[in-house]
Amino acid sequence: MPEVQEQGVDKARFLEGVERFRETGPAWARAIRAKSATRFNELELPNRKMEDWRFTNIAPILRTPFNLVAGEAAVDVSTLAPFRYGGGVAELVFIDGQFAPQFSRAAEGVTSLNLSEALTSHEVLIEPHLGRYLNGTPNPFAALNSAFLADGAFVHVAKDAAFAGPIYVLYVNTKRDNTVTYPRNLIVLESGAKADVVESHVALDGASRYLTNSITEVAVGENAALHLYKLIHESGEAYHLATTKVRVDRGGSFKSHAISQSGKIIRNEIGVQLDGEGAHTSLHGLYMTSGDQLVDNPTAIEHAKPHCTSWIGYKGVLDDKSHAVFSGKVYVHRVAQKTDSNQLNQNMVLSDKATIDTKPLLEIFADDVKCTHGATVGRPPEELVFYFRTRGMSEAMALGMLTYGFADEVVNQIEIDPVRTRLEQFVFNKYSPIPA
Amino acid sequence: MIEIVNLHANVEGNEILRGVDLKIGSGEVHAVMGPNGSGKSTLAQVLAGNEAYEVTEGSVSFLGQDLLEMPAEERARLGVFMAFQYPVEIPGISNAYFLQAGLNEIRKSHGLDELDALEFRDLLKEKMDLVAIDPKFADRPVNQGFSGGEKKRxxxxxxxxxxxxxxxxxxxxxxxxxDALRIVADGVNRLRSPQRSMIVVTHYQRLLNYIVPDFVHVLWRGRIVKSGGKELALELEAKGYDWIKEEAAVGAGAE
Structure with missing residues (x-):
C-alpha cells in the first residue's frame, strides 16, 4: 500500500471559503477561527507514519477536493420522517450542515439552539467552554472544523435540571456530492444536571460522497450525568471524521454509545478527561463493517484525579475486505490513586480478508490503581455453531444468529426505546439470522 | 429405531470407539455406562454429528437411513437430539428465539407450517410447565448466567x-x-413414550434410580463389553467397574 505523502495535497484548498465565516460572532469566536486556520497550516496532514494514524489510511479523503455547501436543499417533513424518532425533549435538525429551524424545536427548561446564533445570544455560557476541551489536539481535521466554526447544536442544562426524554440532534446530507460540512456541538451540563443526547448523522441518498468533519465538546459539571448516543449512519460512500472531547467534574458521569452503521471511512475519536474525584465514564461502541469500509475508533481516557472509574467496551463485526481499528488509551496521572479502569475490545471476523488492528495503550503514573485491558478477535467457535446444528439449524443460520446476538448485546443496553428498537432492527437486518 | 454396527471413531488421531454394536427399538431406554475415558461421550457426539470426531469404520442406521452420511442439522431434523454434557452459552440470543428457530427448521423439513411467535409462546409455556422451568428463562440468553442445574434442565x-x-x-x-437430578429425571420421564427412544449416558447408577432403563450397557475401551437389564446398573454400583475390566480382558484373551 502506498504511503500517504503530503506532496501533491494542496493544504490551502481545505481552507477555501473560510473567509465566509470570518466576520460573524463575537471577537473571541472569530479569534478561535483565525487561530485554528493557522494551526491547521502548521499541523502535518495525517499519514501512516504517525502513530495515531498508523493503521488508518485516509488518502482517499485527502485526494478529494470537497467544497462548502452552497444554497439550501428543498427538504420536507416526509423526507425526514424515517430519520426522526418523535418525542424527546427537544430537537435540532441540520440540513447539509446548516441549521433548519423549521424542523427544530426547543423545550422549556433546557437551552438548545444553533451554536452560531448562541455564540452571540448565549456568549456568557459558551465562551468558558468552547474549544477548551480540545487540549491542543494534533488532529488537523479538528483544527479545520474550528476554522469553519459556525452551525451545530448548543445544549445547556441548568443546575439540577433533568428531563424525561432525550434531546435529538440530527444531521442530514441531501445528496450533496463532494461537499464538506463542519458540525460543531457543545453540550454543557451544570452541576447536578442530567440529560441524554442523541447525535445522528444520516444521508438521504445511500451513494452520495461527502465529508462530515465534526466536533462535539462536552462539559459535565459536578455530580451531573450525560449519556451521549452517537449514530453514524452516513451514506455508504461518505467519509466521517469526528472528535468528541469531554471533561467530567467531581462525581460526574459521562456515558456514550457510539454506533458505526455505515460510511466508507469513519474515524470517531472520543477523549474523556476525568477531572474531579469520583468521576466516571463508560464508553460503549459497536462497528459493523463490510465491503471495503474502514472504521477507526480511537478512545482515550485521562484519569487526572483520584477515585475515578472508567470502562471502554467496543465490539465489532467485520465482513468482506473491511478494516477496523480500535485503540484504547488510558493515562493515569500520578495523583490519580485508586483509579479503576477496564477495557475490552471484542471482534467477530466473518471473512478471511477483513482486518482488525486493536491496541490498548496504558500509561500509568500512580501506584495504587486497577487497570485491565483485553481484546478478542475471531470467528464464532465451532462448538457454538455445532450446538445450533444439533437443533436443526444450518451453519449459515447459526452464524447469522451468533453475529446478531453478539452485536445486539451493545444495542440492547440502550435505554431510549425508539433508538434501541430501530437499531435492533438495523442489526437484525444486517445479519439476517433467519434467511428467508 | 437405530442400529449401530462395528462403529469405530477417532478424535485427533486417537481411536476412541473400537467397534460399538448397539440396537435400540422404538420406545426403549438404554443406559450406556462406563468408567471415565471409555468412550461414552464420544459415542454421543458421533451420533449427533460432531465433525471433530472421525468415523473410520462401521455403520449407523436410523429409521432405515444412513445416519453417518448426514450433517448434524439433518440428523436433528430427522429426529436425533443430544442433551449436551456441557451446554454452551449463546450471548444475545434468547432461549425462546433460539428454540423457535430450531423448531421451525425441523417443522419445515417435514413440510409443516412454521409457528409464529405467538403460537410458539403457547407451546413453550406448555413445555416449560412440563419440565418445571420458570417462564422467565424464555427471554434470557441461551444458557447465559444459568447455573449448572439450570443448563441441564x-x-x-x-x-x-x-x-x-x-x-x-x-x-x-x-x-x-x-434435587436438581430429580427435576431433570422427572422431565425426562414425562417425555418417555412408545415412539421415543433414549440413550442415557452416565457414569453413575444414581440417575438410573430415577430414569429406569430397559437395558444397560457397559462401555470399556471403546466397545460394549457387557449388556443386561436394569439390575446390571445396581451390580456396577455395588462392585464398581473393575470386575468388568477383568472380564473384558479375559474375554479379549480368549478370542
Missing part, C-alpha cells in the same frame, strides 16, 4: 420442544445435586 426443555425420536442424554446428571 434447559437441555431437557429443548428436548420437550423439539420432540425428537431418539434422545441422547450425555451425562445429564453430572454436577447436579439430588
Amino acid at each position: 434447559n437441555e431437557i426443555l429443548q428436548m420437550a420442544v423439539l420432540e425428537p425420536k431418539l434422545a441422547i442424554l450425555d451425562e445429564s446428571d453430572s454436577g447436579l445435586d439430588i
